[in-house]
Amino acid sequence: MRIGFFGCGNMGAALAHGFKKFDPTVEQYFFTPTKAKAQELAGAVNGHFVEFVSDMPKDLDWYVLAFKPQSLLDFAFDFNNNSKILSVLAGTGIEKLSKKFNVENISRLMPNTPSGIGAGANLYYSPFDSGSMTEMLKGLGKLFIMKSEVELDGITAFSGSGPALIFEFARLFEKHLIAIAGNNPEAREIIAQTFLGSAKLMENAVSEGISFETLREQVTSKKGVTFEALQILEKNGLDNILGGAFVAAHKRTLELKKGI
Structure with a gap:
């Protein structure tokens, strides 16, 4: 699987390390505007550092939005219509993301930092069959499938914080x-x-x-x-x-x- 990360903070790093531990063959790409954390994380998991957002490959299997929710307004990337997006942005609904990026296949994950060592309590909601990504997420700890975004947002304070x-x-x-x-x-x-x-x-x-x-x-x-x-x-x-x-x-x- 090939996965692109926009944002490489604590949550992004936890996911990247967890994915690599679960599947050593996973190919990961990392971008942050300040570059430093993306370079560091790419080196840590033997991934690819992406210097400019426009250089992120557009044919990846999944893209992870792992930056701060407040940065969504300024973030821009021309996703393909059939792209699959995994969002870890707290309090940011699928409808809002779908309108911004013109992408339908969007799922939400609220992980916590133990995911990086395979011991996370991770909340997941997806309105479509996310297949292999669901299996990848199970490798980060325990995956709890939410019935709705309302349920996910309500539990986030307990598992995420x-x-x-x-x-x-x-x-x-x-x-x-x-x-x-x-x-x-x-x-x-x-x-x-x-x-x-x-x-x-x-x-x-x-x-x-x-x-x-x-x-x-x-x-x-x-x-x-x-x-x-x-x-x-x-x-x-x-x-x-x-x-x-x-x-x-x-x-x-x-x-x-x-x-x-």
Whole structure:
């Protein structure tokens, strides 16, 4: 398969690395206006650097739109009418893209950064049979087929923004571990392993039909150490804080869809 990338930021890079890992024979082309990231990514996955947007081949199997949604207005490329486009632009609907590029075969993907190591939680919606691309995307982690763009936009805040929130939690874990226990050289590794092991337990729980609440209860003894920690989170409104964060992220998704 031959794939062209417009935009080589974190999401574009995650996809490119994931595609290469899934299919070492994939041929990838990269363009960014500033050139540097395209050159770097092309080198990293043994792809092709495209210096000018007009030099992007027009007979590729797929094209990936991986730049910031705000850049769509200024982006221009003369796609063939039968081109296939995979958009990772948050809050940007297929209808809008189809009118701009005069292309019908457009699908949307909301990946997250773990896709680069084959562990992504990726939301996908396509109004047409995307065939081999669907198989490629399965190689990036777990692919969740959405019934509509509305569903995709609603879940984006959780899967797309989720890793950043988890990394922020991990940063705070490390910070407070050091504050209480001293600057242990293995602090970061301890926290990373705690998150990794917990994620594996959650994965097992999903397959066995066990709720996350049950998992929490299994490690919480009344008046014990964990109980005290959870009490502080409840008293300080962690539920409301996270709820507000997700509402704000979803609101921003809808704003981008309106071009705000």
